[in-house]
Amino acid sequence: MATLNFADPVIAQPRSQMTKKAKVILGIVIGCCIFFFFLIILSCCIMDRKRPNVVENIPKRSDCINQRLPPMLFKEWHKLGEADPLNQQQVSKAEHVCVICLEVLEEQDSIRVLNCQHIYHRQCFDQWFTTTLHDFCPLCHQPVLPRESNTIAQGC
Structure with a gap:
């Protein structure tokens, strides 16, 4: 009597042929993974080149801040405030705190007074303004260097 063999043709293949096909498929999958990995690395490198270089902007920003907001001693600034007749609010020296480092300002400290009249060490x-590229006062968010027609020509 004849027996019918209804076995799956893939399963019925010899073991050596199955391993060859599996190796080919595995090689294709691994090759695709490596290709996409290098494609992602390449796209990250290209995107990094398009980003502006922060280091190039630091000297220009520090020059502008020195030009427009020159540093002064805290005791000199406090004397100017006491001598101003329009100054309605007399604040003691002990009440002034640099909100960046949270330390009390001392008489001998070098400070910057912004256009909004907030003061900082x-x-x-300088570190906050130049390295993080913030353009606004940390307290009131007014522009540190407001754009004016003459400053645009100077590049500040």
């Missing part, structure tokens, strides 16, 4: 503000 010069070192704290």
